[in-house]
Amino acid sequence: MFGWRGSEMLFYGGIAVMGTVGVLAAVSIAIFTLTGRRLKKKLEQEYGRLR
Numbered sequence: 001m002f003g004w005r006g007s008e009m010l011f012y013g014g015i016a017v018m019g020t021v022g023v024l025a026a027v028s029i030a031i032f033t034l035t036g037r038r039l040k041k042k043l044e045q046e047y048g049r050l051r
Contacts, residue, residue, distance in 0.1 A: 004012070
């Protein structure tokens with residue numbers, strides 16, 4: 001495959017995996033932030049402010 005050695009494939013494959021994980025982490029943070037805000041509003045409506 002492109003004449004790469006095994007070590008080069010591991011190196012560039014690792015870089016690709018790290019990039020993918022970074023993108024997925026950013027998406028996860030965005031989703032949890034949005035759902036956390038909605039959950040916080042709902043809990044404040046049902047139970048009032050805790051502080």
